[in-house]
Each structure stands twice: as structure tokens, then as C-alpha cells.
Amino acid sequence: MGATGSLPLIRDAGPDDLPAILRITNDAIENTDALWITTPFTLEQRRQWFEDRLAQGYPVLVAVDPAGAVAGYGAYGAFRSFEGYARTVEHSVYVSPDHQRRGIGRSLLRALIDHAKSAGFHVMVAGITADNAASVAMHHGFGFRNCGTLPQVGRKRGRWLDLLFMTLCLDDLPTVEKDFS
Ligand SMILES: CC(C)(COP(=O)(O)OP(=O)(O)OC[C@H]1O[C@@H](n2cnc3c(N)ncnc32)[C@H](O)[C@@H]1OP(=O)(O)O)[C@@H](O)C(=O)NCCC(=O)NCCS
Incomplete structure (x- = not known):
């Protein structure tokens, strides 16, 4: 997938982007409850994740x-x-954090939805820490629906965390398809 706009530019990640991806991920690990992980990733772990995603045909x-x-x-x-x-x-x-609330999350999510539609996927799932108001509002803005909350299935920084599942249907395929595969 190539560029989808000019401000911000959304493009496929490359290996040179991994230090920045690592920094952004580790900030979320250390300073938010968005990721239920407490130990920061190493660059090698992020590289492995990136290579696995690409090998499986998924976008980063x-x-x-x-x-x-x-x-x-x-x-x-x-x-x-x-x-x-x-x-x-x-x-x-x-x-x-220094780029938030400038439409970047929305641009990335739009690009992911477009990519998943083009790739023929049927449903996108977001597993969101239930009190992450920013993420919940962003997903609602794209038509994601609340599909249930699993109470207290996570724990971080001394408190229980609820997991909210939100889904978006990407196509209008019927419930029963004749040539279903
Ligand atoms: C959630 C996150 C990705 C949003 O990205 P962003 O670039 O700041 O968001 P945008 O500027 O594109 O805003 C898109 C919409 O999200 C919602 N939103 C974003 N920040 C918000 C906030 N602080 N409070 C309430 N709603 C917010 C709004 O609905 C906004 O639309 P609006 O500007 O028309 O009101 C970003 O806050 C983030 O990375 N947070 C930490 C990690 C995280 O929570 N990731 C999601 C894991 S499920």
C-alpha cells in the first residue's frame, strides 16, 4: 500500500521506522493502560513482530x-x-503523545479499514481498555459498535481493567453465502 494523503502521510512501515515504532509502543506501555504489558519491548522484539506481520501478509x-x-x-x-x-x-x-489530537489516529484507522476492505476481510475487532475514552470515541466515529465488555480481565498499575470489544463490519455479505469459503 502506498501513500494515502499528504497531511499526515500514511505509508507502509519499513525497517528504518522500527526505532520510532518501539518508542511509541514503549511510551504506551509505560504511561498508559492501552497495552496490558508492563515490560517495555526491545528493538529485536519489535523487529520480530514486524517481520511476522509482513510474512503473514498483514500491513504495518x-x-x-x-x-x-x-x-x-x-x-x-x-x-x-x-x-x-x-x-x-x-x-x-x-x-x-506529542502528535495526539491532530487527526493522525483517525488517518491511520481510516487507512487500516480501507486496507482490510480491499483485502477482503469481513470484520475488524478492536479490543480496547474500557475507560480509554479517546480510543472509544475514535472508533465510534468510524461506526464501530460496542459488542460487550469483559469486566476485570486485566490488571495493571494496581487496578483491574475491563476489556471492551468493538467491531466494524467491512462489507454487506449475507449471513448465509451460497459459495461460502
Ligand atoms: C487513541 C489515539 C490513537 C487517538 O489518536 P489521535 O491522533 O490523538 O486522535 P485524532 O486526533 O485522530 O482524533 C480522532 C477522534 O478520536 C477521539 N479522541 C482523540 N483524542 C481524544 C481525547 N483525548 N478525548 C476524547 N476523544 C478523543 C475524538 O473522537 C476524535 O475526533 P474529534 O477530533 O473529531 O473529536 C491516541 O490517543 C493514542 O495513541 N493513545 C494511546 C494509545 C491508545 O490508546 N491506542 C488505542 C489502543 S485501542
């Missing part, structure tokens, strides 16, 4: 600010590995 996109800096990234991958889930993907979007 970055948003680049006018100065050329990576301001955020978005990606999607398998929701679950069993073949019955093959047309469902789960995505994530992260924007560096």
Missing part, C-alpha cells in the same frame, strides 16, 4: 509528520488463529 502502516518524523503507527493481524476466524482481523493504533 506509519503516519509521518511534515518534518518526516514517524508520529504514529497502525497495524492489523489475525484475531484468532483457527480457520473459522480467517476473515476477521484485530487492529491497533498508536500515536506519539
